[in-house]
Amino acid sequence: MxxxxxxxxxxxxxxxxxxxxxxxxxxxxxxxxxxxxxxxxxxxxxxxxxxxxxxxxxxxxxxxxxxxxxxxxxxxxxxxxxxxxxxxxxxxxxxxxxxxxxxxxxxxxxxxxxxxxxxxxxxxxxxxxxxxxxxxxxxxxxxxxxxxPTENDVARVHLCLSCHLGTEKKFVTHRMMAAGHPRMSFELDTFTQIGPAHFRIDDDWHKRKGSWDGVRAWAIGQAVYAQDLLKLLQGPRGRDGLFPELVLFDCHSCHHNMSDKRNTAARVGAGPGVVRINDASFLMLRQIAKCVDPNAAPILAKEVFALHHAVADGSDALKRAHAVEATISKLIPKISAHQFSAEDLRGIMLGLIDEGLEGQYGDYQGAEQAVMAVQSVADFMGRSGMLRTAALRANLKQLLALTANDEKYRSASFEQALRALKSNIATGAAK
Ligand code: HEC
Ligand code: HEC
Ligand code: HEC
Ligand code: HEC
Known part of the structure; x- marks a missing residue:
């Protein structure tokens, strides 16, 4: 296999x-x-x-x-x-x-x-x-x-990301965004569902094309996104004049009012006033690695931490980016081969929530990805009978509302909503 x-x-x-x-x-x-x-x-x-x-x-x-x-x-x-x-x-x-x-x-x-x-x-x-x-x-x-081969998660997400993140050949730069192009985000499972899908995954689909698993697609989507982002950072697209290409960084680490003191780089151990790489997919990968390759999870965490530091102080940032990329490359075939169990799903869900309660979604792009992930995982847990998702509808709706507009995002309200979701999972929605 x-x-x-x-x-x-x-x-x-x-x-x-x-x-x-x-x-x-x-x-x-x-x-x-x-x-x-x-x-x-x-x-x-x-x-x-x-x-x-x-x-x-x-x-x-x-x-x-x-x-x-x-x-x-x-x-x-x-x-x-x-x-x-x-x-x-x-x-x-x-x-x-x-x-x-x-x-x-x-x-x-x-x-x-x-x-x-x-x-x-x-x-x-x-x-x-x-x-x-x-x-x-x-x-x-x-x-x-x-x-x-659109049925293959890895091939499919490469295809989607060629336009939804960009490649060396085609790319939406920060200059294009400043000229009016919208910010772009992508999550494979969510974006496949809202398409809307013009195909039905049923028995004959499985027979003709193999297995389809929304959580696995989410996981592969995160890994390939992180990998492609790091590749872009290391290539010619990674520079714009004196500066790195700003699109590869967290938009809101720069774009917020000065009176709104966030110091979000402190979360990754970098000092105040530091611009942070867009690390939303790295945050999701932490949960994924814990299921798929528990030995690799702490290595990945250490390498990402070192990358943030290297980007902040200018020392071998590209070498660090390469190291993270290599670790993720090794993870991808393992994700492809992994069967996500009920225990994995519960672990991912609670892991995502706990990261939020520990302040990891201080900034918008992490929260945005967390909401799409929580939705995909909750949906899957609902369909496989592990959760009564109907009981979580109000919580999920609240999380969506709190991330609907990046300019209005407030991490304190978001954390409160996560706390409500967690207690509801433990009581109302558990099966
Ligand atoms: C944005 C990408 C995208 C576009 C555009 C697109 N498709 Fe698809 N299509 C997919 C994906 C993803 C699947 C599901 C994976 C698979 O079955 O290979 C799919 C599946 C299919 C299937 C197979 C369903 C099955 O049960 O095997 C057919 C047929 C199909 N598309 C026809 C079309 C036609 C006709 C058009 C244009 C009118 C179109 N697609 C446009 C992405 C796309
Ligand atoms: C050739 C480039 C290209 C490819 C490949 C592509 N997309 Fe897109 N996609 C776009 C563009 C451009 C838009 C914006 C269209 C608009 O706003 O009218 C878009 C919009 C979307 C939207 C609507 C987003 C919203 O804000 O409502 C979804 C969902 C989506 N794409 C999913 C996918 C998925 C899933 C794949 C891979 C199977 C994919 N796309 C592949 C170019 C692409
Ligand atoms: C790397 C691929 C890529 C390139 C290059 C690109 N776009 Fe886009 N564009 C997208 C995608 C993907 C979306 C949809 C984003 C979403 O909704 O998540 C989009 C959305 C848009 C929208 C908003 C659409 C809507 O429905 O409101 C406009 C306007 C737009 N693009 C114009 C342009 C123009 C003008 C250029 C050339 C200067 C350009 N784009 C180049 C991928 C691209
Ligand atoms: C390193 C800090 C930094 C990062 C990261 C950054 N930007 Fe910017 N952004 C700027 C600066 C500086 C300007 C220029 C402001 C000006 O012209 O007055 C700007 C301008 C803009 C503008 C035009 C607004 C204006 O005042 O003209 C938009 C829109 C924008 N950025 C979107 C984004 C998006 C979306 C991202 C993330 C994908 C992002 N930025 C990431 C620093 C940043």
Whole structure:
């Protein structure tokens, strides 16, 4: 099991993101016929729903991602950045707001205005469009012909993060954010659910594609996010003039009123007045490592601590970043192979809450990730009958409300809400 997962992880290292595939992209019109994925109703005797196009078009923001580039906010961003072309013509924006393969890889029905289209996630369809509907088609064979392995957590989160965090090739810089681009955050399980999902994970899905576990997806999402952030920090994107790239740091460690004394860097043992790397995913990884590799958990904690110090005093920060990245790389195949038990879930949930009560979510981005994590884990515990999630609805709603607006976030109220959640888990919602 572990060996096959390891092999799979190595094989994935060569998986090319859809935008850079050598095959032609054929355009949404090639998928959306009512006899294909554009049915209004779901089909009873098909493995897949067949109404994927309708779900995507009506309710998925990806279908409108190109149109965003035509709005007033985008015009303002382009103006402030001094772009030579309008946003909807600039690869700087198109690389994430649509499926943007090079012109030679665009089929006849390809439309730039399709936005983040089917092929932006499922891969250029040139070699699999015909064969994927043959009776003898298998998922593996489709992948060999260029279908992107979206069912695999590691491959999927790399795909999502290529736009939702960015890569060396495409990136939302602090300058772009200061010009008006929103701050970005990502959590794989939550973002997969709110998509909304145009697929159903049922018995035949498991048979065709393997296992699906929301908590494992959350855990892998956190690990890969941390890994990608550290890679960016070490690469050319990590610098902007004299300064490091500020997007990789905690926004609110700089952006708050001076009278609001937070000294949040003290939490990680760095002194007052220090800018802190965005460590929300490291905080989540602490809980994950405790389940998956208890020996690695204290090592990771020590390395992250050393990284914060090195960033603050300028000594071998990049070496430290590399060390944390290497530890996380070793953790990822272990997370992929881990079966999260009832005890793990309870441990993660209470661990997340206790970290908050110890003041670890003094700043917004940690709290934001903690809420998404608590929701995913509570949801899973509810479905597997370990908790009466209905009894927690008010607590979860309160946590969401307290993190809905980063500018209004107050850690004291957040901690109070966590305390209420903890006592409710111990009494009302326990099974
Ligand atoms: C690295 C990928 C990436 C790049 C490059 C990028 N964006 Fe975005 N953009 C996103 C993502 C992802 C979101 C959604 C963020 C969220 O809601 O979490 C977004 C959101 C936005 C929004 C807000 C949309 C809304 O619904 O309110 C605007 C406006 C926007 N982008 C404009 C631009 C412009 C203009 C450019 C080029 C200067 C650009 N973006 C470049 C990924 C990118
Ligand atoms: C933002 C990425 C994204 C976009 C855009 C997207 N999909 Fe998907 N799709 C996924 C993910 C993730 C899954 C679930 C994992 C899997 O089954 O591989 C999925 C699953 C599917 C499945 C398989 C369901 C099953 O039971 O095996 C079909 C069919 C599908 N999508 C069709 C489409 C079509 C058609 C479009 C365009 C109208 C589209 N998708 C757009 C990400 C995307
Ligand atoms: C090619 C770039 C790209 C890829 C790949 C991509 N996204 Fe997105 N995503 C975007 C952009 C751009 C937006 C913003 C669209 C808008 O605001 O209209 C967005 C918006 C979203 C939103 C809505 C967020 C909100 O604030 O409402 C969700 C959820 C989401 N993406 C999930 C995913 C998931 C899950 C994956 C991976 C399976 C993924 N995305 C892959 C570019 C991408
Ligand atoms: C090291 C401190 C630091 C960090 C970290 C930081 N910023 Fe900034 N930010 C600044 C400075 C300095 C300016 C420029 C203010 C000015 O032009 O008056 C700025 C400007 C901005 C502006 C424009 C506001 C204005 O006054 O013009 C926005 C929006 C913004 N940042 C968002 C973010 C986001 C989102 C993050 C995290 C992803 C972030 N910043 C991280 C220091 C920081």
């Amino acid at each position: 572990v060996v096959s997962l390891l092999l799979q992880t190595f094989a994935l290292a060569d998986t090319v993101l859809p935008q850079y595939a050598h095959d032609k992209s054929l355009g949404v019109a090639s998928c959306s016929s009512s006899l294909c994925h554009g049915s209004i109703e779901t089909w009873k005797n098909s493995d897949v729903l067949q109404n994927e196009y309708v779900t995507w078009l009506r309710s998925d923001k990806h279908a409108r991602a190109y149109n965003v580039l035509l709005n007033a906010r985008s015009k303002e961003i382009a103006r402030k950045l001094g772009l030579k072309e309008p946003a909807e013509k600039s690869n700087l924006c198109l690389d994430c707001h649509t499926h943007n393969p090079p012109p030679a890889q665009r089929g006849e029905k390809y439309e730039v205005s399709d936005g983040v289209s089917c092929e932006a996630c499922h891969g250029a369809a040139e070699r699999w469009i015909k064969s994927h509907v043959e009776v003898k088609a298998t998922h593996q064979r489709n992948i060999e012909k260029g279908l992107y």
